[in-house]
Amino acid sequence: MRIRQAAIIGLPILLSAGVAQALEYGGRLLLTGGVNTIEGAAGGGLTPWAVIGGYGTRDQIGGNAFFSHVEIDDYRLEVRGAVLGLFDRVELSFAEQRFDTRQVGAALGLGAGFTFRQEVFGAKIRLAGDAVLDQDLWMPQIAFGVEHKRNNRGAILRAIGARDDEGTDYYLSATKLFLAQSTLLNATLRATKANQAGILGFGGDRRDSYRIQPEFSLAYLLNRHLAIGGEYRFKPNNLGIAKEDDWWDLFVAWAPNKHLSLTLAYVDLGNIVIRDRQSATYLSLQVGF
Amino acid sequence: MAIARYLVCLVALFAASSLRADPETFRAFGGVPGLTRVVDSFMEELLADPRTRPFFESVDQQNLKRLLVEQFCAELQGGCTYTGRDMRSAHQGQGITMADFNALVEALQKAMAREGVPFRAQNKLLAKLAPMYRDIVER
Ligand code: HEM
Numbered sequence: 001m002r003i004r005q006a007a008i009i010g011l012p013i014l015l016s017a018g019v020a021q022a023l024e025y026g027g028r029l030l031l032t033g034g035v036n037t038i039e040g041a042a043g044g045g046l047t048p049w050a051v052i053g054g055y056g057t058r059d060q061i062g063g064n065a066f067f068s069h070v071e072i073d074d075y076r077l078e079v080r081g082a083v084l085g086l087f088d089r090v091e092l093s094f095a096e097q098r099f100d101t102r103q104v105g106a107a108l109g110l111g112a113g114f115t116f117r118q119e120v121f122g123a124k125i126r127l128a129g130d131a132v133l134d135q136d137l138w139m140p141q142i143a144f145g146v147e148h149k150r151n152n153r154g155a156i157l158r159a160i161g162a163r164d165d166e167g168t169d170y171y172l173s174a175t176k177l178f179l180a181q182s183t184l185l186n187a188t189l190r191a192t193k194a195n196q197a198g199i200l201g202f203g204g205d206r207r208d209s210y211r212i213q214p215e216f217s218l219a220y221l222l223n224r225h226l227a228i229g230g231e232y233r234f235k236p237n238n239l240g241i242a243k244e245d246d247w248w249d250l251f252v253a254w255a256p257n258k259h260l261s262l263t264l265a266y267v268d269l270g271n272i273v274i275r276d277r278q279s280a281t282y283l284s285l286q287v288g289f
Numbered sequence: 290m291a292i293a294r295y296l297v298c299l300v301a302l303f304a305a306s307s308l309r310a311d312p313e314t315f316r317a318f319g320g321v322p323g324l325t326r327v328v329d330s331f332m333e334e335l336l337a338d339p340r341t342r343p344f345f346e347s348v349d350q351q352n353l354k355r356l357l358v359e360q361f362c363a364e365l366q367g368g369c370t371y372t373g374r375d376m377r378s379a380h381q382g383q384g385i386t387m388a389d390f391n392a393l394v395e396a397l398q399k400a401m402a403r404e405g406v407p408f409r410a411q412n413k414l415l416a417k418l419a420p421m422y423r424d425i426v427e428r
Contacts, residue, residue: 026388027386027387027389027391027392028387028388029391029395030395057386057387057388058387059387059388060388132419133420133422134419135415135416135417135419135420179415179419180412180416181412182408182409221412222408223402223408224402224408
């Protein structure tokens with residue numbers, strides 16, 4: 001696993017060195033590749049956007065590696081992963097999430113520091129539009145994506161009522177930069193069975209069918225390097241034993257150049273298993289080209 | 290779905306504000322003298338950047354700068370008439386890529402920032418120019 005992870009994270013860096021000679025890269029405008037969601041895909045922190053990750057134009061390859069740390073009141077989530085953007089058309093992503101239950105694990109009899117690990121394999125294809133350049137059209141950039149998730153704690157997940165330790169989300173995103181207003185809007189519709197994004201498995205005793213959940217992001221550009229904004233992600237509520245709430249956040253993203261971005265957010269996660277009103281500090285570092 | 294309703298309102302607001310003529314932005318640029326300074330800086334940036342230099346080093350820069358001031362002034366409804374060629378004929382055959390186009394936008398962003406144009410005003414001009422990629426980018 002270590003090796004595979006290192007390989008995946010090293011990939012964009014190697015590519016950026018190797019590809020630099022063969023192909024031009026990094027031709028898109030600053031911040032137009034978004035940051036990385038906790039599931040890997042390019043977008044905000046919680047919701048994927050229709051933009052293709054990295055800064056590659058339609059003649060180029062782009063990509064990034066990222067690390068996100070979400071310090072929650074009673075839990076901790078760490079995510080590492082990478083994104084590869086191909087010709088501003090296709091995005092491939094990988095994320096490995098570690099959800100540490102800290103003392104809650106002990107309270108639940110799982111042991112302090114009991115950790116769920118989930119891998120998310122993502123793919124996204126841009127179907128139409130250009131979020132940044134088509135400023136004279138109402139047409140947003142539209143993309144379709146899938147996120148296949150694999151959780152490593154099948155036995156526990158079934159014990160709490162989840163139906164599966166694997167699942168696939170499908171989403172449609174529409175993203176538009178309103179440049180004259182320095183504002184970006186995104187709306188995503190996600191078909192999902194995931195409980196807490198899959199950390200608590202897929203489907204449940206209350207419901208075991210796909211539900212369509214909307215997600216929204218709004219970002220305001222303060223200057224070429226700095227954006228602030230918020231996101232809202234509706235969530236299903238499939239498990240009888242643990243109520244699940246919607247998520248929202250307020251973020252600031254800073255990109256001093258095309259190789260680095262830092263995102264800081266306040267996240268409200270609501271109830272998570274036996275702990276209500278969980279809020280978090282989210283910090284994400286992205287290195288890319 | 291209160292959020293959805295907010296979004297609809299926001300979009301409606303944007304629609305209203307982008308239809309209005311906008312003398313404020315032209316003033317934020319400092320009128321024609323301000324645009325002239327921006328375009329001078331812009332040409333310096335274009336010639337300093339190895340990605341854009343090859344396109345501009347051997348053209349009549351004085352004439353091009355004059356046409357750019359006219360064009361930007363006209364786009365901002367500053368009362369100028371653009372007398373140059375249309376974007377398709379001006380750029381045809383140069384093999385301009387999307388990356389070249391974005392490099393030029395970056396040069397313009399830097400020039401506007403250097404000349405102290407407020408960020409929101411910068412974006413209003415860029416919003417007028419961005420769709421021109423369809424006539425300019427060939428590959
Ligand atoms: C929105 C972006 C752009 C705008 C608004 C713009 C505007 C103009 C204007 C007004 C002219 C003068 C036309 C004339 O001579 O009658 C011109 C010429 C020219 N443009 Fe652009 N341009 C843009 C993008 C580009 C790009 C991306 C490149 C290359 C990287 C480029 C390279 C040139 C060159 C070399 C000329 C001179 C052509 C000649 O004199 O034969 N332009 N442009």
